[in-house]
Amino acid sequence: MTPIPRKRVIRASAIVAALATLSFSNGANATEPRVAFAATVPSRPAPDTAHDPPMAERFPSLERAMELARERAPSVVSARAGVGVARASHRGARLAPIDNPYLEVFVDRGLQRATKDVTVQANLWLPIEMSGQRARRLDEADALVAWQQTRFDSTRLVAAGDAVRAYGAALVAAARVQTVEEIVRDALAEAEVYSQRLAAGDATLQDDKLASMEHARYVVMREESQADLTRALVELSRATGRMFTPPDAVSVAPPPPAGHLGGSAAARVADRSPHVATSTREATYYARAKERAALEAHPPVNLIVSAGRGDLGEPRFGGGFSWTFPVLRRNQGEQARADAERARALAEADVKRRIVAQTLDGLTRERAEVRRAREVLETLAEPAAQASVDAAVATRAAGKGEMLRVLTARRDLALLRLRRLELIAREWSIVGDIVALTGEMP
Template identity: 25%
Template sequence: MNGNSCRQRMVALTGLLAGLCPAGQAWAQSAPPFAQLLEQARTASRMAVLDADVARAQGLAEQARARPNPVVNVYAENFNGDLIRNARDQQQITAQIDWPIELGGKRSARIAAGDAGIVAAQARNRDGRLLYATELARAYAAAEIADRRIGLAEDEVEEATDDLKAARALVGAGKEARLRQLQAETELSTLEADLETAKAQKVAALARLSALVGSSVSFTGVSESLLDRMNARPLSGPVDPLQATTVKVAEAEREAAARTVTAQQRLAIPNVTAIVGVRQLRVASGPAIVAGVGIPLPLFDRNRGNIAAARAELQGAAARAAIARLDAEAGSRAALALVEAADRRAEAARRTMETAEEGYRLARIAYQAGKSPLIELLAVRHNLGVARGVILDADAARLDARANLARLQGVTITGEPVQ
């Protein structure tokens, strides 16, 4: 259709102007190309949440390397008492250091658990970024699809307007009943309402896209067509499900849980506190050295509850890892099949639309010549509208299938790797 080609040229021109004009100009508010928009969104709040999780894990790992602090104690004995019994002559001042000594490899186990936590956080970060890129691609495509639905609705309104003019002419010539004109007017009013709905859906889609990238000002449109890029992109090759980010996250969390179990088990081993100090006796000519060892008795607290909780978390993490592998294997097979099916559906929808367009052209000629009733023309035009919607739905389904496949491959829908 001429309307569609004009809209595509306007989209391309909008994208060119958006790239040439300074970003600060208020009238250049179209969303940039997808790859550029994804790059700009690195400072979005959703990315900050993911980075904060990694920073938290790094802080915990740094703290895990810290050794126990020594304790300095100062004691004064007999500094006040009965002068008759010479209590103050027995005055003693003791300064000592209590140095905790971790036994059983507690520190090394704690460090290993902290490092595993960093790996798990980094895996979650990459998976979160990939999920964000997938959501952004869907939101970008949704805005484009909403714009195309407006175009389809405008084409149908234009065609319904032309049909109404023809119906009025035939009614005026006495070749059609007044009822046919009313039917055409009702059809036009319905299509105009559908057009307003499509415009509202575009506003909502652009608002969603703006919110995803953290923009306080809603975009007015998109500057590239992801649907057209999917038309030119060949089917991607096989997918290794074990390399999916969801599997990597589950495996990293399982390893972190295993390290936590070891760390909790080591905590059940008592520590030793070495004591060394100096005691000054008032009646003596010099100081005395004091030393000792403190060993806690594990009579009540053996860390059993924390060990049991850590083991339960490990069991859950192992189960989640197994589920993630199965889901990734099934998802990879399904994604490849859905991409292929979506491509075939889109091709079939295009052939159907070509047939519907030719049928509408012939029906319109027949109606204007008075050889067919208006009801037949309305039915044929309705079929054309359905065919146009089906082809757009097929394009949307194909993009969604490719987005799922790209996530399994660890790349964006346009092929860029996500770090």
């Protein structure tokens, strides 16, 4: 009856796949103390299908979950809309390099009657961009679209990683619920044995209460595991935009072996990573924005067409042009801001490149260490625990052992299987992080 530390390996952002099975048949006869104990800790009620999520789909495959996340995750929807907003900037950038014409009209008349009539003059101004501002605006719009498109690609990678983590968390949570349910049955049977022994005078009241407390502890663990499953399904729904039913009892294996992503391989992946490209494209956008601001410091040339009549009533026509000298104001603030933003984006690109490479290298080594720990558990600890169960069952069948030893051995085996689930959960979480950086299953 050793207390079990609760380790929250299964969380909403973790991905795991594992399923452990443990069988037990209880042949103990019911007695009055057993009935009294069973009434203190209620058994788990049957699942209420009336509370299943509306329109929930059957639990998907991993590929299906990743595909849905790449298209329907909230962050992906927002990033896709950002690409549309960026493309809308082309509408203004493609306009002809001619600004809106404007008209000015002057009317005057002498006050001393020195002139014969009213003088009228109208000037039509037509601003024309002569310095290539339109081309620079198009370059800036193209750079903005490229930046937002790369950001969209980067967001899809992160969404796929979130889906992998949530998918695995749901699988492991379902397996944990099943395994803990079997531990609860073993703990209940153990408590019943102590109740019978107490009634027979072969155990103390303290032993009976400790067994009851142990059973209650596992009931709490079972309910918490069920809550973990519910949370994992909610996280999967958030990542994919769909609600799914809990996974069926299927065999869940750890992620497939990964290729080597350390050292130079991690550096090559980092160089091609959309996360890094997002910052480099952002730097390119601000470089184009500075070029546009520098050219727009040269105002358009105004062509002027003049028409009117003189004070003698004669028609008058003329023309000319005007140009503003960019001497004092040359968009200095806009250019300085664009330069600073470009420097920031380039610095972020260097940091991201280093972080991606180091993270991939570290995740590869961490996964290898977790796999080794799981292999030791599967090849040494679990077989030993299974042998202990077999020996306890054989001893009990020979009439030389107690049922309590069988129950304890079976519960220890189930706890090892729970530990195996935790290791698989951690490995799937690592895989989710790798997918968020690379976009693909390793």
